[in-house]
Every structure is written in C-alpha cells, then in structure tokens.
Amino acid sequence: MRSKRDNGPTFTERARRAQIVECAINLIAEIGYSQTSISKIAERAGVAKSVVLYYFANKDELLNTVVTEIFLAGAAVMVPAMKAEPTAAGKLRAYIRSNGEFISAHREHALAMLDIWTSYRSASGQRLDEVMVESTKQNPPQGDLAELDPVRILELGQQTGEFREFSAPLMAAAVRSAIDGSVTQSSVDPGFDVMAYCDELVTVFDLATRRNT
Amino acid sequence: MRSKRDNGPTFTERARRAQIVECAINLIAEIGYSQTSISKIAERAGVAKSVVLYYFANKDELLNTVVTEIFLAGAAVMVPAMKAEPTAAGKLRAYIRSNGEFISAHREHALAMLDIWTSYRSASGQRLDEVMVESTKQNPPQGDLAELDPVRILELGQQTGEFREFSAPLMAAAVRSAIDGSVTQSSVDPGFDVMAYCDELVTVFDLATRRNT
C-alpha cells in the first residue's frame, strides 16, 4: 500500500480511513453491528465498496480499528480525570463520572462500542475479547491505560484503608457492568439521562465500598 | 399445521419443538446469535433444515419461542423466591440471588438470552425490545410476572421506609445491568463464580439502598 521509503500513511489515507471509520460507527449505532455490511458503509461514505477493503484488509480489521478508536477516545477523557484525583474514592468517582461524560458526549460511539462488544463473533463464533487476547497479551496496557482498570482502583482503596473488605475483581465487574448499563438504557430510551444515572452509581458504589465507622 | 378442531400439539411435535429449541439455545450460547443459522440448528438436531421450518414458521418464531421459554423458566425460579420474602429489602435480596441461581443453574440459557437480547435486530434494524413493545402493550405482565419488575420492589421499600430516597428507575437499571454483568463475565470466563458475584451485589445494593440511621 505504501512505497519502500515509508513516510507513514499519507494525508489522504488517514482522512479516508477516518471517514470510513466514522461512517461505520454511525451505521453500527443506527442499525446494529449485525446489519452493518461493508457495502452499506461504503454507500454512506460515498465511495465504492472496494475502497473500504482497500484501506482495511478485511471486515475484522475495520472493526478492530473502530473499537480501538473509540476506546482511545474514551481513555483520553477518563485518564486525566482519574489522575486528578488523589484518593481511591475520588478515583472511583472520577472513573464512573468521566465514563458517563464520554458516553453522554459521544452517544453513537458508545452505542457502537457496546453493540460490537456484545454482538461480534468471528466466523468460528469467538467473541471480540477472545479474538483480542493474543494482541493484548503481546501488548498489555501500559502506563496511563493501566489506570483504567477498576480492579486497581479498588485494591488501592483497600490498601489505603478507604474501602472495606470485598473482592476487588467482583466489585470491579459490578462497577463496569453497571456503567455499561447506561449505554443499553440509552439505546432503548434515547432520552435516558446518563449523567443522572452515573451520579446515582457514584452514590451506590460510594456507599457500597467505603469503610463504615 | 393443525386442523381447526384441534387436540393440541402431538407428542412428537412437542418433543421435536423442545429438541429444536434446546439445540438453538446451545448453539446461540456457543457461537452467538448472529452466527446461528437454521441449518446449523438443524445439523445439531440431526434433522433436515426443512424440519426446523416445519415446526417453526420462520426464524423469528423460533427465536420468540426461545426467548419466552427462557424467560418463563427464569420467572418460575424467581417469583416464588421473591414472594417468600415479606420485606422490600428481602425481596431485593431474593431478586438478585434467585436470578443468580437461575444463571448458575442454566448458564447456557442465560448466555443465549443475553446474546439474543443484545444482538437481535429485525431486518429493519429494530432491537428485540422495540419489536416486542406492541405485544407487551397488548398483554402487559400481570399478577406474578409483575413481581419481577425491580422498580416496584424499590418503590415499595421507599414507601415502607426501609430504603432511603433515590430514583427508583435509575437504581433498578443499576441492579439489572449489574446482574446481567454476571452473564457477560461468565461468557468471558466460564469459571466465573456467579453466586459469589451475586452475593457481593446483595451487599452492594443493601448498603446502597438502606436508610442510614
């Protein structure tokens, strides 16, 4: 795709890829991943179907790009918010609220992400996480991205004595799925107030995790 | 399929339908709804593809049967458990735990249900809940099934003074999505301890809802 003396992707290439990814996200948010085909994406982007496969080797690569894109956009919002909080309780609060803010601000991205996450199956029936295991194992999240793991926040709080005793992985799973619930709700009811919901979650997990005196 | 003066379904018919539904559930749990085709279901059931369509007018009817079957099986476990509890706090506890018990005992059913719920899209892109709205509006859940609505439990607790003030619909959404999270976790990690997770949830929502003295 590029010459030997490689200067990285050209401007056009990046623009086209971004455009295609954007159309894919909109489409997935609108009609669901399972109904989203390459030709529909191409149609919406106003290009030939083969153009999509020129920029992305196959459907899975496009999908992967979409997921990564959204994930990084979310991280860009959440990581700073969490870093700004010194305490574990503060970090947990920031984790929930900043996630909610991203979902509110980028509703379509969140819808697309959740839909892919829950709907995607490879030809052999593997889910996205199963497929991603290899690449993740090779590139475990480092530095800032590791901050996004709720298990770490909870363990931190238990170490500092802010939080009571509980299973950090289980509590983390509860936090994550409760937050994801806001996307599901939002897809059912477009008027769903994600931030109000997340504020409620902040209270819930504050009461549920803090050490009672 | 049957004449007017109807003696109800044959023995064979009930058996075959049950078998097909079972195969469908297994398959959906295994490879996901989007990868589940009628021919794969037939293959697993060891019958010709056309047999499936002999017993179910079309894919949607089969799907509907699957969903209803699983839902009723879940309700059969949950409703008695909740009725046995007099207090709202007890009912909430029973709601979470009995749901967890059903998920543990029928892991494949729960996986299939969740996958259908999140993946299904009609030809026009509608989700299952959107499609079901009409039938639900015509036949709103009555009697025992109404017990399964978590909003009612929470409002009850607020009326009796057991629970603090909060938005019942939002809290209910949190409860539901936290419970559903156990299925997602279970699909990612087959060894996930659903009951331990639900016990943790019981604590979380007990702390989060009870009136602090």
Place this chain on the structure above:
Amino acid sequence: MRSKRDNGPTFTERARRAQIVECAINLIAEIGYSQTSISKIAERAGVAKSVVLYYFANKDELLNTVVTEIFLAGAAVMVPAMKAEPTAAGKLRAYIRSNGEFISAHREHALAMLDIWTSYRSASGQRLDEVMVESTKQNPPQGDLAELDPVRILELGQQTGEFREFSAPLMAAAVRSAIDGSVTQSSVDPGFDVMAYCDELVTVFDLATRRNT
C-alpha cells in the same frame, strides 16, 4: 386406493375430489397458477396437505382434472347451443355467444383455465398442450366434442357456400384467440362486459366470413 371388487369411486371420494378441485379453481383464479401451491389449496379446503396428494397422485394430475372439469363444463353449455343452429353462420354465432355465456357465468373457471393454459409448464418446460398431446392422440375428441372445433364450422360454411373463401384454420385461430381475449380483459377489468364483447365479435366474424353478393 380402492378394493378389488371395484364399485368405482365412493361418494366420499367424489365429494372430496370435487371440493379440492373447486378450491384449486378459486385459488388459481385469485392468485394465479404460479402462486397456487398444494398447501394453499389444502388450507383453503380445510384439510391436510397430504389429503390432496391422497386423492391426486401429484400436482399434475390435479391440474389435469381441473382443466378437464372446466372444459367439459364449457362443452356442456356450448355443444347444445351449436347443435340448435342449422346453418354454419348460426353455428359460428352460437359458438362465440355460448362461449361468452360460459365465461360470464363461470368467470373463475374461465380465469383459471386461461391461466393454467398460458402459465403451466412441466418441470422440463413443456406447455400443457404439449403434455396433453399423447392423451389426446389416444383419445381424439369424438362425437359431440368434435362439434367444438371451429375449423369444422368454418369449413362447413364454405362447403354450403355461406362463407367466402379464406383459410379455415387461420380464421379459426382468429376466432378462438379473440374469444380468449375476453377472459384476459375480464381478469384485468373485473367489470368488463364479456357478452357485449362477444356480440361485437359475432358481428365482426359475420362480416368477415360471409360471402359478399
């Protein structure tokens, strides 16, 4: 299907066969031969699909019965009308008018007949007439039915000097297709006045065939 000491078809058998044939005719007239399936016929008759194939070895036999039935019903109307006319001109007039009367009185039968005649193709693409050739060759129309051949009428008229010189087969083809046109028209426009049309045809072919002095 019947015992050795054969008393011919039982009452039930004849009744069932008649009922099925009737339903087939209605259905073909309504939705066209190509959309008419055995299961639809059975459904309309209120019996199981296999019942239809119990009385008729296969679809073609049912079809054949339908065609024969309608043809004989038409002949029953037309033959007497033609016999009543002594002259060739009178017979031609009677041929057209009585055919029109049959079409008017049994619109569905006529529609079904025409639709089968034009639409039917065997699995190998043969038309109904091609398929029927063998049976017709073995049993050429005799006696009264031979009266229905318009070629004979025209040749008779030429022998008696009533008609001018023309090619009888070609003129006969013109007469037949003009009459059939009334069915086509009637299917397009249910209000089409078949008798008025046939009266016009009578005039047309009277003017067209008579010897001018």
Place this chain on the structure above:
Amino acid sequence: MRSKRDNGPTFTERARRAQIVECAINLIAEIGYSQTSISKIAERAGVAKSVVLYYFANKDELLNTVVTEIFLAGAAVMVPAMKAEPTAAGKLRAYIRSNGEFISAHREHALAMLDIWTSYRSASGQRLDEVMVESTKQNPPQGDLAELDPVRILELGQQTGEFREFSAPLMAAAVRSAIDGSVTQSSVDPGFDVMAYCDELVTVFDLATRRNT
C-alpha cells in the same frame, strides 16, 4: 452501483446487461417464465448466479428490463409503419401487419413477452399490468408511443367516416387479442405462418370495420 458523478454505464456493464437480458428472453421463450430462475439464466450466460444480481438489483428489475426492451423494440418497428399511413384504415392495416412482422422477426422476444405478460404474478398475486399501473400513471405514454393505442386508430376512423359505428374499445380488444393469438399459435406450432395469419386478420378487420355503402 455507480458513484454520483456518473459517466453512465460502462461498456462492460452494457454488454453484460444485454447478454443477460438476451439469455433471459431465450430462456423464457423456451421453458416459460415460471420455470425461468436466476440461476438458469446465469448458467446459460456462463456466469455465476451472483453476477446476474450484480447487474440487476433483483429478479423484478431484470424482468422489467426485459419487458421494456421488447416493448421498445416492437414500437420501433410499428410506430414508423403506422405513421406512414395517412388513413385510419391504412393505420389499422399497418398496426396489424407491422406487429406481425415484429413477431415473425423476433419470435423469441414475442414469445417471452406474451409469457411474462400472462404468467407474471408478484408475491401477492398481482399481474404485471396491475403492478405497472403506478409507473404508467406517472409516465403515461406520450408522443409516438400513444400511436400504438388501437383505440385511437379506431376512433379516428369513425371520425373520418372510414369506419362504421362500433365500440372502439371492444373492437380494439378484439384486434389486440387476435394478434396475440399469433404468438400463442406460434408457440404451439413453430411452423405457424404468422404473416399469413396477420394478412387474414387485416382482411377480417377491414371487412369488420369499414362503412358499408
């Protein structure tokens, strides 16, 4: 299939479409519309089934193209022939003869057209004319094509006094169905002399329409 700024169909596209249409016509003429499937058309064209659906969105679009193609080819022959005749009687003669010439010269096209016309039923059982009503209402035949309406010829002749009094619509129906009869005859007997038949029709309708002195 093509981008917005459109240079019109490619050479390949036009060629392939023409080839597919041609194969469809041959096949319909041979085995009838009801037995003609997309895969058979593709097989005859020597391409994959999906190629047919690459050029025609669905079977109906292909069908429509076939019908339009044949109709326009017929009109191209008939319109000039009729225009060349100044009198109504001449026009009527030209209408019949030029139609016959087209049928003789393009036997397969005529057979296909008639078969589609009589056999086609939409999924809901509508005939081709019923389906075409809307498009025809929006685009009524204009200019030259209006010449092809036999009703107009007959009314013209009555206005000029060339023709006697009769119902023009009924006479037109008779003319049309008599002509169509040549196609039916030709399909039954490949050696049928269409032009001789049409010449006979010319005489028939000349005698039948002209004002007797």
Place this chain on the structure above:
DNA sequence: GATGAATGAGCATTCATTCAT
C-alpha cells in the same frame, strides 16, 4: 489510489413428494 467486475459460500424460505401409522 480507486474501482468495477466477478465469485462462492451461506441464508431463510417454499414446495412437491414420500412414508409410516
């Protein structure tokens, strides 16, 4: 860079027919 052309695999569904009861 971009795209038109082509393809094969798969899917849901329809249907005539066979067979055991």
Place this chain on the structure above:
DNA sequence: GATGAATGAATGCTCATTCAT
C-alpha cells in the same frame, strides 16, 4: 381414509472477498 412427519431440491438474495486495471 386421513394425516403428521420428514425431506431434498430449488429459489431469490446478501455479503465479504479477490483481482485486474
């Protein structure tokens, strides 16, 4: 007599992908 059960072939159609230009 009647029917439920089962099946294989066929149909229209979608889609991701390949390839030559």
